[in-house]
Amino acid sequence: MKIGYDRENSEAYGKKYGAVILAAGLSSRMKAFKPLLPVAGRTAVEGLIESAKAAGIDDITVVSGHNREDLEQHIKAAGVKIVYNPEYKKGMLSSIKEGLNAASESGREGYLLMPVDCPLISVNVMRKLMNAGNDIRGKANSQSPFFVAAFEGKKGHPLLIPAHNIEEICRYDGEGGLAAVTDRHEVIRVETGEEGCVLDMDTPEGYEDIINFTAKGFAREKMELLTARKRIFLVRHGETRQHAEPVFIGQYDVPLSEKGRIQGVALADEIVNTIREDIEAEAPGMDKFGREAMPAIERIYASDLVRAGETAGIICDKINAILPKPVKVKSLRGLREINLGAWDGRKISEIREEYHAEYENRGTNMMSFKLRGSGAENFYDMQYRVIGAFRELLRNDDAKNIIIVAHSGVIRILENNIKGLRVDDDWEPIKKGDFRMFEPFPEQPSEKVHGNRPMNMNDMIMDSALDYYD
Numbered sequence: 001m002k003i004g005y006d007r008e009n010s011e012a013y014g015k016k017y018g019a020v021i022l023a024a025g026l027s028s029r030m031k032a033f034k035p036l037l038p039v040a041g042r043t044a045v046e047g048l049i050e051s052a053k054a055a056g057i058d059d060i061t062v063v064s065g066h067n068r069e070d071l072e073q074h075i076k077a078a079g080v081k082i083v084y085n086p087e088y089k090k091g092m093l094s095s096i097k098e099g100l101n102a103a104s105e106s107g108r109e110g111y112l113l114m115p116v117d118c119p120l121i122s123v124n125v126m127r128k129l130m131n132a133g134n135d136i137r138g139k140a141n142s143q144s145p146f147f148v149a150a151f152e153g154k155k156g157h158p159l160l161i162p163a164h165n166i167e168e169i170c171r172y173d174g175e176g177g178l179a180a181v182t183d184r185h186e187v188i189r190v191e192t193g194e195e196g197c198v199l200d201m202d203t204p205e206g207y208e209d210i211i212n213f214t215a216k217g218f219a220r221e222k223m224e225l226l227t228a229r230k231r232i233f234l235v236r237h238g239e240t241r242q243h244a245e246p247v248f249i250g251q252y253d254v255p256l257s258e259k260g261r262i263q264g265v266a267l268a269d270e271i272v273n274t275i276r277e278d279i280e281a282e283a284p285g286m287d288k289f290g291r292e293a294m295p296a297i298e299r300i301y302a303s304d305l306v307r308a309g310e311t312a313g314i315i316c317d318k319i320n321a322i323l324p325k326p327v328k329v330k331s332l333r334g335l336r337e338i339n340l341g342a343w344d345g346r347k348i349s350e351i352r353e354e355y356h357a358e359y360e361n362r363g364t365n366m367m368s369f370k371l372r373g374s375g376a377e378n379f380y381d382m383q384y385r386v387i388g389a390f391r392e393l394l395r396n397d398d399a400k401n402i403i404i405v406a407h408s409g410v411i412r413i414l415e416n417n418i419k420g421l422r423v424d425d426d427w428e429p430i431k432k433g434d435f436r437m438f439e440p441f442p443e444q445p446s447e448k449v450h451g452n453r454p455m456n457m458n459d460m461i462m463d464s465a466l467d468y469y470d
Helices: 010-016 044-054 068-075 092-106 123-137 163-171 177-182 204-215 258-282 306-320 348-354 356-364 379-395 408-418
Strands: 017-023 060-064 081-084 110-115 146-151 154-162 187-191 231-236 299-303 329-332 401-406 435-438
Touching (some): 044 123, 060 092, 068 081, 092 177, 110 123, 231 306, 258 306
Parallel strands (some): 146 187, 299 401
Antiparallel strands (some): 146 154
8 A cells, every 4th residue: 555646537636625634632542643654654644644645535624723833834834724622621512523624614625634643544445435435425305424444344433424413513513523424424434455544653552563564565464374384273272151141242251160170171182182183293303294294272362351361271271281391371462352442241131121222233233242341352353353352362363273262253253364354254153162163275275174074155154153152
């Protein structure tokens, strides 16, 4: 991905759309003034201004606040409108209102809202949103929805705000910020195929990730390269301690039941039997096909939730009983099940009653639904987190055999992504205390389902695998 300067159809975009860049925040978590941080050879705010211009937008408003003198001096020659938000300490919504009020004077049909925290919003991303807006407006009797850039389903930036919604946004004075307003309307995710639209630099770690991302050509390593010549075991933990009635169990931490521990022993025995041939082949150095032998097991990774850690411990003990060099379990927070926020650990019957509208919304929008204001995730958020942890694991581990002990949702994400699919593609649920194994050699089938069961990717039913997580 490049920021780019393709000016095709620029005039048409400029007549319809404007842009509002939010650069008023305190940058408190970043501990440095974000608008002027260098990104890809220029400052963050310069990059967004230049990209907006290259996308054909000539009506650009920058909202200043904290450290306004330095910011305004830096961009005074950029040919943009600069608006100061005297109430910037009240939060982002105050800057959004200030920016939209000023920008709307130009009378455009819609405005791309871009926080300076997200400096890698490209020309291509902006144009995809504006094209989506054009498509809707071309349809008779259609009320323009909001549009938001997305990467593999996860929402990012910018947000395309229809002009007719600006008054409503500027009047709103309640809790929840801009999301409280957009929740009342249709918000369409526009898939961009560009990860840059979801990367932000709220923290030093986020900024470092952005710098590394740009240094590698605005792209991550391909999954097929990271998983090449690795045998990967995806293990679902055993049964958990049972409750009197169904509860939501995402990151709610519950231990294995006695049955779950028995399942752990059984699956550990099967994994040991699977790798025994590798162990025997290590001595002569070749496997039965005349290839370099696969080291038996070198790493075991697990979600840091108790049920996964207990299962991984059982497997580890069984493996160490036959290996000359012991292995250890490494816990990873990134492999946790989905975060259900305030619903986690509560009875489903209570949630139906207390959060009736939200529960119904979840039922019809299973992948994208997220409970507001509670730190919760949807499945696209979870996919981004899990794949990030998986990439980091593979990038830093040269082991040929890797065991990952996790949860149903995590395994769905890992298995589908290894196959080049995504979390919202069909998937055959895996039972508790079972595993799937992916072979590394291209001359063999790309994946092998434990027990030689055929995998029918069209038979997926969104039942307990998504509703009662563990």
